[in-house]
Amino acid sequence: xxxxxxxACCAGITALDAARADDLAAQFKALGDPVRLRLLSMIAxxxxxxxxxxxxxxxxxxxxxxxxxKLLRQAALIDSERRGTWVYYRVVPGALDRLAxxxxx
Amino acid sequence: xxxxxxxACCAGITALDAARADDLAAQFKALGDPVRLRLLSMIAxxxxxxxxxxxxxxxxxxxxxxxxxKLLRQAALIDSERRGTWVYYRVVPGALDRLAxxxxx
DNA sequence: GCCCTGAATCGAGGGGTGTCAATATAGAAG
DNA sequence: CTTCTATATTGACACCCCTCGATTCAGGGC
Numbered sequence: 001x002x003x004x005x006x007x008a009c010c011a012g013i014t015a016l017d018a019a020r021a022d023d024l025a026a027q028f029k030a031l032g033d034p035v036r037l038r039l040l041s042m043i044a045x046x047x048x049x050x051x052x053x054x055x056x057x058x059x060x061x062x063x064x065x066x067x068x069x070k071l072l073r074q075a076a077l078i079d080s081e082r083r084g085t086w087v088y089y090r091v092v093p094g095a096l097d098r099l100a101x102x103x104x105x
Numbered sequence: 106x107x108x109x110x111x112x113a114c115c116a117g118i119t120a121l122d123a124a125r126a127d128d129l130a131a132q133f134k135a136l137g138d139p140v141r142l143r144l145l146s147m148i149a150x151x152x153x154x155x156x157x158x159x160x161x162x163x164x165x166x167x168x169x170x171x172x173x174x175k176l177l178r179q180a181a182l183i184d185s186e187r188r189g190t191w192v193y194y195r196v197v198p199g200a201l202d203r204l205a206x207x208x209x210x
Numbered sequence: 211g212c213c214c215t216g217a218a219t220c221g222a223g224g225g226g227t228g229t230c231a232a233t234a235t236a237g238a239a240g
Numbered sequence: 241c242t243t244c245t246a247t248a249t250t251g252a253c254a255c256c257c258c259t260c261g262a263t264t265c266a267g268g269g270c
Contacts, residue, residue: 028134031134033258034126035126038123061259068258084268100205103202103204104205167247
């Protein structure tokens with residue numbers, strides 16, 4: 001949607017509009033780190049996981065884990081809930097399936 | 106697999122080993138950019154796409170598009186073949202399905 | 211109230227990333 | 241061989257990201 005380019009030859013190729021690409025890319029970007037992938041995997045393995053179980057599973061500082069969880073949360077991949085002293089994380093329902101559906105196209 | 110952490114409570118949570126996480130994260134990282142996502146989408150929409158069709162579809166310089174294609178290639182998501190003056194790109198068979206399968210777990 | 215623990219935020223440092231203009235390379239055509 | 245076109249590479253710049261130590265915030269228990 002920019003230049004003189006879409007001259008018949010590639011009119012139909014633009015399968016993904018820029019807005020949706022921004023949206024999806026932001027979520028894939030959140031998955032683009034080994035630590036976050038493992039965190040997500042650990043959370044997805046259960047209904048709910050306490051941060052106190054996630055943090056000691058890595059050789060990283062507590063603030064670093066908290067930072068990665070924040071990025072996953074901002075990407076709308078996980079959600080958190082505080083209960084007393086502890087905070088529990090869970091996967092946002094359907095979030096991963098939406099990405100999987102895009103890749104399977 | 107690091108600390109004193111896996112004390113019964115979270116022994117089974119480590120669903121993803123570090124090596125495989127590195128592998129998958131590298132591919133998701135390549136998807137974590139709107140331009141690359143659109144490039145991949147355009148390539149996946151056909152069996153084969155010439156660079157000369159991809160470059161003019163963006164408001165970006167030719168070297169920038171070439172750079173993004175290189176990153177997608179290094180992530181083993183796409184493959185290229187030169188035929189005469191032109192270079193054609195195609196999606197590596199099964200690459201996207203592998204990622205989709207992980208997300209659908 | 212005070213302290214203790216779990217988790218988030220702040221600020222800084224080192225490395226990585228997206229973009230460009232300029233240049234180099236590959237192949238075809240004259 | 242020379243020239244032209246299509247891609248790739250290089251070098252530079254601004255910006256972003258991962259990590260840490262230090263600090264702050266939230267709740268529970270004394």
